[in-house]
Every structure is written in C-alpha cells, then in structure tokens.
Amino acid sequence: MNKKNTTIVLIVAILLELFLRIDFGNTALIITELRLPRLILAFAVGSALALSGSVMQTVLNNPLAEPYTLGVASGAALGAAIFNSIGLNLSFFGLNVGAVVGAILVLAALFKIIFKTQLRFDSVVLLGVMLSFTCASMLAIWMSLADPVGVQSITFWLLGDLSRIGLKSAIALLSLSSVFYVYFYKFSKKLDAFLFGESMVEGFGVSLKDTQRVAVVLVSILVGFCVSAAGMIGFVGLMVPHFVRKKMGTSLHGKILPYVFVWGGICLILSDAIAHAIAFPLELPVGAVTALIGAPIFIYLYIFQNKTRGFES
Amino acid sequence: MISFRKVKINSLQGKTLVHETSFEVVSAKIVGFYGPNGSGKSSLLKVLSGQVRDREVSGENWNDEMPIFDKNLSAKVRSQKILYIGSDFQTPFQISVRELLEMAKEANPSSQENISEVAESFGITSLLFRSFDEMSDGEKQRVMLARGIVQSPKWLVLDETFSKIDLDHSFHLIGELKKRAKNGLGIFIASHDLNLISEMVDDLWFIKNGRIVVSGSIEDVLTTENLKQLYPDRVVHVVRSPDNGKKKVIY
Structure with missing residues (x-):
C-alpha cells in the first residue's frame, strides 16, 4: 500500500462512479446533477466512517469496535426517525439533526456507564451491541406505529442511500470529514498510546479519560452527520482500518490515518458504483453492497494474508 | 524521595486491598516486593505509580515535590x-x-537514551523489526524492560516483569538495570523468584494481607523467620550463594 497505487485506485473508482452505466443522451446533466454529488458524498461518508472506526477500535482497544457495533448508528437512525415523525425536521446544510442527537445520546449513555462503573474496555463493545439492539427494536416499534408512507421512505434510507443529498450538503459533509481527519491526524500520538491496552495509556504520558472523551464526542458527531446524510452504511468503519493496518504492517496513527481516510472513501465510491450499475436501471441499497462484497474479502484477507496470526492462540 | 502518607487502597466494591500504609524511600535504590498472591503487591505498586483508576485510594503520595x-x-x-x-x-x-x-522515547523528551544502544545492551536488536503482537511472552517482557529504560523515568516500577524471561536473559538484564540504578534510577520490583531478585535489590519488603509486614535491607529481611511469617506451613532455608555470597532460599 503506497501513495501511487492508492491514487490509481481512487481515480479508477471516481471514473467508475461518474461514468458507469451512463445514459449518453444527457451525460453532462447526469454527471453534474446526479453523479457528482453522489461521488462527493460517498467519499465523505466512507472516509468519515473509516476514520471513526479506526479511532473507536483504538480508544477501546478492541478490533470489533466501530460506529455500528457500538450502537451509534442505530441511535442515529432512531433519532432521525423520531425527529422526522414528530415533524421536527431540523436541518443543518440539509443534514438531519435528529440523527446527530441520537448518535451522541447513545455514545454518551455508553460512556456514562463506562466511566461510572469503570468497566474494562473489553466489556464496552458488548454493551454497545446491547444498546444497538435496544435502539434497533425501538426503531422497529416506532416504524410499525408510524404511517406507512413515512416508513417506506425511511426503510431505504436505513439500508444506506447516497442519492438523496444535493451537491451543497455533500460538500459540507466532505469539509466536516476533512476537518475531523486533520484533527485526528494531529491527535495521532495520543491515539498511539492506546495501542497496548488501557493499563499502559498513561505510562505513555497520555491522559486516558481526556483522550477517550474527545475521541468519543468527535466520532459521534461525525457518525451522526454521516447517518443523517446517507443512512446506515455498515462495514466500512470496521473493515478499512483493519485492511490498512494489515497492509502497512503498523498501527501507528500518523502512518495509517491518511490511508484509512482515502481508502474509506474509495471503498464507498466503489460500492456505490456497483450499487447503481449492477441492476441498472434498478438501484441496490449501498449499505447492503458494502457488507456483501466487503465481508468475503475481509474474511479472505484475514485468513490467508495473516499467516503468522489468526489461527494460533 | 518517595513519601507515602496514610495511603489506603480499597477495591471499587469496598474490599480493603491495602491497609493504611506510610513509608519513605529517601534515595533512589532497588526495592524488592515479595509476598503471596493477592497480598496487595500489585495494588501498592500501581498506586505508587499513580494508577488509581479502578480503585478507591485515600492518603498522599509525594514523589520529590x-x-x-x-x-x-x-x-x-x-x-x-514514575513508570509502571x-x-x-x-x-x-x-x-x-x-x-x-520510539513512542517511549517521545513520551519523555528529556530522555538521553538512544534506542539502538538500549536495544543492543538489552539484547533485543534482532527483535526491533518484529511485530510486538507476534512475539512470545518472554520476548515481550524483555522489550518492555528496554522500553522502560528508553523512556528514562526517575523511578521504574516492575510488577513481575521478569516472570517469563529465561535465566540467561534475566541475569543479563539485571546487570543492565543495576548499571542504570548506579546512575540514579530507582526501581521497585515485585517477583516470586527471590533467588533472582536477591541478585539486584538493596531492600526487600514482604507484603501480606494488604500490609508491609517486614522491610529493610535484604540482609536483614531475608531470613527463615521472616519467611515463616509469610508462609507458616512451608519449610524454607536461607543459605548463601557460593559464588557471590548473596542470600538465596532453598525449599
């Protein structure tokens, strides 16, 4: 994994997303009005999710942590659904505020419990999964009680959909994602201190609580906006950081974060290109595509590219 | 100087881990901690180095000022x-x-240690480009000892850090630690291997049931009677090494 092949793959992904299965009648219009916003949004959301997954895995010292396993995404979805149903369509550059509120509430609840009970990190993901189930079932109940038209529109959104957002909002999200990237990149050294588990963080001269707090708050804001813009897109946040660490043979954030950011974007752009091209003129939910393609690749990489680890211990 | 004043350590569930304890260690030296499992050694060492996160701790812990x-x-x-x-x-x-x-070095900008030199003297040069997560437990412990030296704190707290290191490496590393101690590094070390730490410690403290039951120079503390206090049912003899006259135990 280096700059050169990352750039090549990025360019190929962009070209596919822009030109695959394009109707040559009004190419220019489709590209500027439809494909370009999607492209930008896909990059913004993919990079943000990968960044969030990477940071969560680190500060919880758990390779399974990501916005979805921690319940953040379900919380965002629930928040958005509730805000929508009660007609409180607050928006920030066209992005749903309800989702951000939901995401932050779930992570706040999670970390309140952690700091109050001083649970070990290992238990946190388990707790997150429980919160995730709770939010998902509340969402299911809410949807069965709400009006059917609203439910249908939200169902597709829940599976991940990059087509509902305009260019302006996509650019806003990309800026947000980039700003957070820069921040986390500067934060690299503090994140590194978490690589050897919670008992060693302070030994590297880094405050465990402060760093965790900052990371958690920033990640929930970022994921909240992602979910509000594009619905639930799982797997990018889990897979991309592992993929990058494995390929680079290191976990130091100063080295991996740039690649995590770009590959997160690439991953979602490619998934979206596939989602809108494979069953043309029908469209698949991009969230389903990321997991369907990502999971087998991930399993393959984990088992076969991991000769020294994986099977032992 | 380390000054521990009326320190009490409870678990979060309210169980007493260490009873009210006060002590002073006036100058940098090597202090050994010895005692049964669950006696409070680790709690004491962690709290000594400021890790109070998952315990209830009262009292004062002054390290110099x-x-x-x-x-x-x-x-x-x-x-x-102080580094645990x-x-x-x-x-x-x-x-x-x-x-x-490199992380260790960056954690302390005032460290004068050179990574390659420490790696060389700690015998881990061949491990430098290995991935930490793939090494054996003993190798990890050797690397972590080197990391402690690279980070160069005033006090190093080693909580059974030698437990899986082989005899040869252990003796070599003890030699390296002693060199550093001569230059002013203070070390606390907990171990269940008295014969190993008797090679290095100046003082020896016996810990039992959350209390420091005996403390003092190893010459005074390491006796059959004191060991009886820790393990009343065990017959233990204290003898001297024919090589260097240091006290050893046989059982």
Missing part, C-alpha cells in the same frame, strides 16, 4: 517521574518493537 495523586497532574509529567510496567502485554494491533521504543 510532586503530588502523584493530584488529578491535575498531567499523565506526561507523572510518567516521567506490568507482566502481561496483549494487543490486537500490529506494531513493531522499534515503533514502540
């Missing part, structure tokens, strides 16, 4: 003063030994 328990004391400053190193190192992440040592 620095209040180690003060919540406003930054982790950075504290880790430069345990025995069990697990990580799900790939990271090379060299990168770990």
